Amino acid sequence: MNSIITYLKELFGGIKTLLKGMMVTGYYFVHPRSIITQQYPENRKTLQMFDRFKGQVSMPHDENNLHKCTACNICEINCPNGSIEVISKQVEKADGKTKKELDTYIYKLSMCTFCGLCIKVCPQDAIVFTPEFEHAVFNQDKLIKTLNKPGSSLKEKVKEPINII
Amino acid sequence: MTFNIYDLTSFNQWVDKTLYDSLPAFWAMIIEMTLIGVAFLLFYALIGLFLVYAERKVCAFIQNRVGPNRVGPYGIFQTIADFIKLLMKELIPINKADKFLFNLAPFIVIIASFMAIAAIPFGLGLHAIDFNIGVFYVMAVSSLGVIGVLLAGWSSNNKYSLIGAMRSGAQIVSYELSVGLSMVTIVILAGSMQLSTIVEAQRDGWFIFTGHVPALIAFLIFIIASTAETNRGPFDLAEAESELTAGYHTEYSGIKFAFFFLAEYMNMFIVASIAATLFWGGWMPLHIGGWAGFNTVMDYIPPFFWYMGKTMVVIFIMMWFKWTFPRLRIDQLLKLEWKYLLPINLFNIILMALIVLLGWHF
Amino acid sequence: MEDLFIISDAIQEEEYIINMGPQHPSTHGVLRFKVSLKGETVLGVEPHCGYIHRGIEKMCERLTYQQVIHLTDRLDYLSAHINNEAVCLLVENALQIEVPERVKYIRTILSELSRLASHQLWWCAFGMDLGALTTYFYGLRDREPILDIFEETTGARLLQSFNCPGGLMNDIHPNFIKRVKDYIVYFRKKLPEYDELLTGNVILQERTNDIGFLTLEDAISYGVTGPSGRASGFACDVRKHHPYSAYDKVEFKEILFDKGDTFHRYKARVEEMWESLKIIEQLIDNIPEGDFVVKMKPIIRLPEGEYYQRVEACRGEFGVYVLSTGDKYPYRVKFRSPNFSNLSAINLLSAGHKIADLVAISGSLDLVIPDIDR
Numbered sequence: 001m002n003s004i005i006t007y008l009k010e011l012f013g014g015i016k017t018l019l020k021g022m023m024v025t026g027y028y029f030v031h032p033r034s035i036i037t038q039q040y041p042e043n044r045k046t047l048q049m050f051d052r053f054k055g056q057v058s059m060p061h062d063e064n065n066l067h068k069c070t071a072c073n074i075c076e077i078n079c080p081n082g083s084i085e086v087i088s089k090q091v092e093k094a095d096g097k098t099k100k101e102l103d104t105y106i107y108k109l110s111m112c113t114f115c116g117l118c119i120k121v122c123p124q125d126a127i128v129f130t131p132e133f134e135h136a137v138f139n140q141d142k143l144i145k146t147l148n149k150p151g152s153s154l155k156e157k158v159k160e161p162i163n164i165i
Numbered sequence: 166m167t168f169n170i171y172d173l174t175s176f177n178q179w180v181d182k183t184l185y186d187s188l189p190a191f192w193a194m195i196i197e198m199t200l201i202g203v204a205f206l207l208f209y210a211l212i213g214l215f216l217v218y219a220e221r222k223v224c225a226f227i228q229n230r231v232g233p234n235r236v237g238p239y240g241i242f243q244t245i246a247d248f249i250k251l252l253m254k255e256l257i258p259i260n261k262a263d264k265f266l267f268n269l270a271p272f273i274v275i276i277a278s279f280m281a282i283a284a285i286p287f288g289l290g291l292h293a294i295d296f297n298i299g300v301f302y303v304m305a306v307s308s309l310g311v312i313g314v315l316l317a318g319w320s321s322n323n324k325y326s327l328i329g330a331m332r333s334g335a336q337i338v339s340y341e342l343s344v345g346l347s348m349v350t351i352v353i354l355a356g357s358m359q360l361s362t363i364v365e366a367q368r369d370g371w372f373i374f375t376g377h378v379p380a381l382i383a384f385l386i387f388i389i390a391s392t393a394e395t396n397r398g399p400f401d402l403a404e405a406e407s408e409l410t411a412g413y414h415t416e417y418s419g420i421k422f423a424f425f426f427l428a429e430y431m432n433m434f435i436v437a438s439i440a441a442t443l444f445w446g447g448w449m450p451l452h453i454g455g456w457a458g459f460n461t462v463m464d465y466i467p468p469f470f471w472y473m474g475k476t477m478v479v480i481f482i483m484m485w486f487k488w489t490f491p492r493l494r495i496d497q498l499l500k501l502e503w504k505y506l507l508p509i510n511l512f513n514i515i516l517m518a519l520i521v522l523l524g525w526h527f
Numbered sequence: 528m529e530d531l532f533i534i535s536d537a538i539q540e541e542e543y544i545i546n547m548g549p550q551h552p553s554t555h556g557v558l559r560f561k562v563s564l565k566g567e568t569v570l571g572v573e574p575h576c577g578y579i580h581r582g583i584e585k586m587c588e589r590l591t592y593q594q595v596i597h598l599t600d601r602l603d604y605l606s607a608h609i610n611n612e613a614v615c616l617l618v619e620n621a622l623q624i625e626v627p628e629r630v631k632y633i634r635t636i637l638s639e640l641s642r643l644a645s646h647q648l649w650w651c652a653f654g655m656d657l658g659a660l661t662t663y664f665y666g667l668r669d670r671e672p673i674l675d676i677f678e679e680t681t682g683a684r685l686l687q688s689f690n691c692p693g694g695l696m697n698d699i700h701p702n703f704i705k706r707v708k709d710y711i712v713y714f715r716k717k718l719p720e721y722d723e724l725l726t727g728n729v730i731l732q733e734r735t736n737d738i739g740f741l742t743l744e745d746a747i748s749y750g751v752t753g754p755s756g757r758a759s760g761f762a763c764d765v766r767k768h769h770p771y772s773a774y775d776k777v778e779f780k781e782i783l784f785d786k787g788d789t790f791h792r793y794k795a796r797v798e799e800m801w802e803s804l805k806i807i808e809q810l811i812d813n814i815p816e817g818d819f820v821v822k823m824k825p826i827i828r829l830p831e832g833e834y835y836q837r838v839e840a841c842r843g844e845f846g847v848y849v850l851s852t853g854d855k856y857p858y859r860v861k862f863r864s865p866n867f868s869n870l871s872a873i874n875l876l877s878a879g880h881k882i883a884d885l886v887a888i889s890g891s892l893d894l895v896i897p898d899i900d901r
């Protein structure tokens with residue numbers, strides 16, 4: 001007799017747990033409002049990325065096409081992956097002195113691991129992370145970017161250059 | 166000729182008579198058979214496409230997703246796009262596979278599921294062949310598909326496929342019993358194996374209501390066992406994608422894979438329509454004894470829609486199962502059958518026989 | 528090629544070898560199990576790893592201590608923050624720097640959030656291994672807000688690199704506290720659903736109970752740590768026994784079971800989610816004011832010697848060993864990754880069970896393959 005009772009108990013206990021699970025899935029089936037899927041390409045216009053999102057490294061320019069990079073190379077040294085290459089040139093100033101200035105700032109997005117070290121160590125705060133995330137391209141060369149805009153030049157004396165951090 | 170949506174018998178007789186009057190008997194028969202065959206093929210394709218779409222939408226809503234929504238409004242053309250993709254895919258030849266059996270297997274699976282449709286009453290007069298042993302025929306034919314599964318597993322020359330096929334064999338051999346016995350319960354109640362008679366007997370109340378507890382138990386067992394028989398989750402051990410990648414159809418690609426895929430959905434449709442026919446009255450509208458007004462209102466809905474509605478509800482329950490439960494292990498699967506379903510089923514048959522003998526049913 | 532497919536002992540009669548992975552749905556990555564079977568019964572499992580070996584330990588030898596951190600993200604990517612923390616703690620302890628209380632609190636909260644996210648992902652993947660596909664989406668749905676919290680504060684969802692020697696890269700975002708509090712309320716409502724859907728389910732019980740026993744002795748000798756070890760009664764919670772960061776200021780229970788089967792490994796993780804919620808709740812309201820970083824020298828040189836720091840990562844004890852010669856680069860770095868030790872027990876656990884059980888067992892060990900191969 002006892003064994004029959006255990007048998008029935010097992011049976012109905014099992015069915016009860018199954019029904020419980022079906023209640024959970026059934027609840028979501030009749031509550032389509034709980035769907036949180038975002039319709040990505042359609043919501044492009046309203047899509048707001050978080051302001052700290054590490055999309056890619058970029059160099060802000062002001063309205064006069066001036067950036068803050070002094071071509072000090074600190075970011076290049078600190079990058080663990082060699083994804084930054086700072087090419088500088090010697091420029092003759094009006095007073096006859098020559099001065100080092102940024103020629104091209106090459107950033108290889110494909111090699112970047114978004115560790116944030118370059119931005120942290122830059123004494124001039126010349127580079128920042130921007131939240132672009134649509135990086136898909138057909139050709140890998142397109143991932144090698146020049147961050148300083150053509151014709152841009154250094155914004156004079158924003159901050160005394162200090163050493164790293 | 167009268168075309169009455171509630172009773173297609175006269176329409177059928179008219180078609181029959183016109184054909185036999187204008188053509189020699191042999192050709193008339195050939196044309197009739199072709200007509201029915203084409204109709205079934207179309208029906209089969211449409212139902213297959215619809216069920217795949219329905220499954221994807223149902224599972225998406227259960228899983229808090231949106232589901233296919235790119236091709237057409239609400240993604241209704243998604244399955245057509247998928248089908249075109251499958252048609253265009255390369256059929257990958259398998260080294261050291263048994264070529265003949267490998268190619269034969271998908272056809273066996275799909276033919277088995279196709280044959281069963283013939284005996285199913287879709288509505289009053291919408292019935293290809295009304296066997297006097299309809300229940301028996303449907304049961305026999307729908308379980309032929311396992312041969313295809315076994316062949317597919319064996320001929321693929323792949324260990325995963327073989328394990329899947331063996332599991333499927335063990336599973337269908339045992340669950341066939343439960344399916345059969347739960348059908349027998351209803352046959353006892355109806356006193357006939359002819360599907361049209363069974364439907365007719367439910368004019369004043371579906372068996373699930375008039376048959377008391379035994380019919381209810383038989384229905385539950387039928388749903389569980391037939392889910393297992395169609396290799397659907399939680400009994401999808403034969404394809405168990407987290408264990409055997411894709412089980413018996415691992416090596417199939419393109420249209421041959423599509424055959425297996427379609428057959429799965431058709432089998433689901435067939436068992437659901439058998440469940441609807443045996444337990445929920447097939448195309449019979451819902452009648453409640455004494456409520457004349459209610460009954461006439463119900464009669465206004467054409468039988469075909471009643472039939473489809475009931476089938477879809479059963480299919481939905483099977484999908485709900487699949488998307489809720491974890492998969493069983495092979496020994497637990499067999500334990501469930503031999504320890505629970507079979508004894509309960511045998512006991513249930515005795516109970517039903519007693520009820521029928523004593524005349525306790527409505 | 529042929530000899531690749533022969534398991535160490537000679538193949539017995541009726542035994543056959545099946546190759547699970549490196550491309551297999553249940554190994555969650557590029558891990559390969561060479562399984563020898565008799566019918567459906569597993570006779571032995573031989574894990575083959577190395578398919579995602581990147582030589583991280585060797586790479587670390589040419590990187591400064593700040594640069595090493597971003598590589599530790601890529602070990603166990605689901606406990607990236609905790610791995611970062613281990614390296615930072617090592618450097619801080621070696622240089623005897625006391626970080627501000629604020630840093631300790633934030634680090635602890637972020638670690639526990641990582642643990643929650645990781646256990647959620649494990650839960651849904653475990654359900655999927657057993658064939659309950661719906662759990663996958665519920666788990667991911669609940670994990671999403673945590674990733675948003677991470678994204679808002681650290682700028683990345685998975686590989687945060689938010690720690691640096693001496694503190695954090697940035698202060699927490701102004702929305703951080705509110706979001707975390709909202710999340711705790713939200714998740715306290717959702718967690719019981721996990722139990723209803725999966726834990727209580729009779730099929731799951733049948734599938735996992737009394738499967739894959741790991742005794743306490745074996746857990747210790749194989750070095751199985753984390754929830755998997757604690758399910759066998761191995762009291763190995765680093766947070767409890769060697770507290771770091773703010774773990775000495777919070778109260779939580781070390782989840783210990785003594786049965787050590789698959790179900791208790793499952794249970795231990797689900798219970799740990801409750802404990803993580805408790806820890807976060809205790810800390811979130813009283814994050815002290817202060818700096819988020821202490822000034823460090825730009826070039827960090829550890830004094831000559833050997834250093835070891837351990838933390839409790841999501842899957843067990845994560846250790847960093849550094850041998851320094853006083854240079855700015857470490858001379859040798861070794862990571863003690865929890866998954867590698869946990870994986871080693873797989874043969875012991877699954878021999879004699881069915882194929883389906885092997886999948887359940889490897890799921891219950893919660894393996895992250897890049898952490899095994901490094």
Ligand code: SF4
Nearest residue numbers: 069070072073075122
């Ligand atoms: S560290 Fe800053 S200023 Fe120096 S080169 Fe890099 S971006 Fe320019």
Ligand code: SF4
Nearest residue numbers: 079112113115116118
């Ligand atoms: S984020 Fe890191 S990897 Fe990327 S460029 Fe900056 S330093 Fe290099």
